[in-house]
Amino acid sequence: MRIWLDGALRDADSAQVSVFDHGLTVGDGVFETLKAERGTAFALTRHVERLTRSARGLGLPDPDADEVRRACAAVLEANPVPLGRLRITYTGGISPLGSDRGDNGPTLVVAVGETTRRPDTTAVITVPWVRNERSAVAGLKTTSYAENVVALAAAARAGASEALFANTVGRLCEGTGSNVFVVLDGELHTPPVASGCLAGITRALVVEWAGAKETDLPFEALEQAEEIFLTSTLRDVQAVHRVDGRTTAGAPGPVTAEAMRIFDAHAGADLDP
Numbered sequence: 001m002r003i004w005l006d007g008a009l010r011d012a013d014s015a016q017v018s019v020f021d022h023g024l025t026v027g028d029g030v031f032e033t034l035k036a037e038r039g040t041a042f043a044l045t046r047h048v049e050r051l052t053r054s055a056r057g058l059g060l061p062d063p064d065a066d067e068v069r070r071a072c073a074a075v076l077e078a079n080p081v082p083l084g085r086l087r088i089t090y091t092g093g094i095s096p097l098g099s100d101r102g103d104n105g106p107t108l109v110v111a112v113g114e115t116t117r118r119p120d121t122t123a124v125i126t127v128p129w130v131r132n133e134r135s136a137v138a139g140l141k142t143t144s145y146a147e148n149v150v151a152l153a154a155a156a157r158a159g160a161s162e163a164l165f166a167n168t169v170g171r172l173c174e175g176t177g178s179n180v181f182v183v184l185d186g187e188l189h190t191p192p193v194a195s196g197c198l199a200g201i202t203r204a205l206v207v208e209w210a211g212a213k214e215t216d217l218p219f220e221a222l223e224q225a226e227e228i229f230l231t232s233t234l235r236d237v238q239a240v241h242r243v244d245g246r247t248t249a250g251a252p253g254p255v256t257a258e259a260m261r262i263f264d265a266h267a268g269a270d271l272d273p
Contacts, residue, residue, distance in 0.1 A: 002078035004071035004110040009078055021107055023091025026099055027144035029107075030054035030091075033233050036084035036112060039076045042233075044069065045272050046201045047088070050141065055090060057140040060106060063090050071110040081114040085234060089143065118235050120260075121251045123160040123242035124175070126222065127151045131165045131173040133196030141198060148176035160242070162230060166219040167196045178235060179203035181212060183227035183255045189215040202231040202263075205273060209266050210259045227253035237263045 003015040023029030032047040041047075048065050055063055068088060076086065089109040095102035129151060132138060151163035155176075162175040174180060174197035181190045190207065192214040193199050206212055222228065228240040228248060237260045239252030252260060266273065 001111070001113075002075065004075050004108070006108055007067070009074055015109070015111075017091075017107060017109065018094045020094045020097070020102075021091055022093060022095040022101060023089065023107065023143050025095070025097060027142065027146075028058065028060075028092035028095070028099075028101065029089060029143035030058060030060070030141055031143055032088045032141065034072070034086040034088070035233050035236075036076055036081070036086045038082060039080060040271055041072050041076065041086050042267065042271055043201050043205070043273060044072065046204070050199070050201065051088060051090060054140040054142065057137065058092075058142065060090070060092060063106070063108065067108065068110070071108065075110045075112050079112050081112065083115055083117065084112040085115045086110070086112045091143065115234060118238055121239040121241040122162065122230070122235075123158075124162045124164055124228075124230070124240050125155050125158045125160045125244055126219070127154055127163045127165060129165065131167045131196040133167040133169070133173070133194065135196070138196045139193055139198060152176045158244075164222065164243075170219050171195050172217040172219050172221050173197050174200075175230060175232075178230040178232040178238075180222075181206065181229050181231065181259070182217065182221050182225035183253065184221065184225055186226070186255070188212040188255055188259065189217060189221075191215070191217055200231060202233060202236060205266070206231050206237060206259060206263060210262050212259075227251065227256045229256045229259065236260070236267070 001012040005015045034041045091107045094104040155163040165173045167173045179200040239256045241251035
């Protein structure tokens, strides 16, 4: 494997980040995950723009968008895979052992790993932990991902692939690495960004292409929904057939199936929408 690290491609065994990097010591960093098919990253422009927004939210310097694009292209060329998970990581760089940032400048890493297409349906669980919609990092895609690791491990123990969160006021928010959509009375809804959820790239495309409504929803909407699906970079649109112990009959339902069809058609026609 060849990895981009701070301006150049390196072999995996020499692509080493300092033990004093702020992304490692305190989670001071942001990242993006992109789907790459046959050497082309999907929605690269939107992902680079969100990387910049997240960096600004942490007070990091703007990443060099041209370098990020060069790095992605170089990594994909050096590591040809049919379907890949392309990961861009941008951190506060070498810093003191504490929350204060150093003055060495940020670290940029781009790597890719081979992956497989997700199943059409999946199971999810709900968890007792919440998203803090008033957090300083609400809506930012940061490397401070420990609470997602804990929740996802709980999902795996329950035979599910995702865990869904409410926010601090009991409203439906998001999954550990996905956005959630529900069908109520035949209409498609997803929580607004004000709920504390990440402004997902796939989420935004589904809202635009499939006409979903952004609606402030109670967490109990998961129990009332006729259909539920998840969106994320590697899931695209994925139907949910079970929430905790409740099975959603016939998943994917008609609204979800249509959202899948629309997304596949639009994404296939434009790789950088």
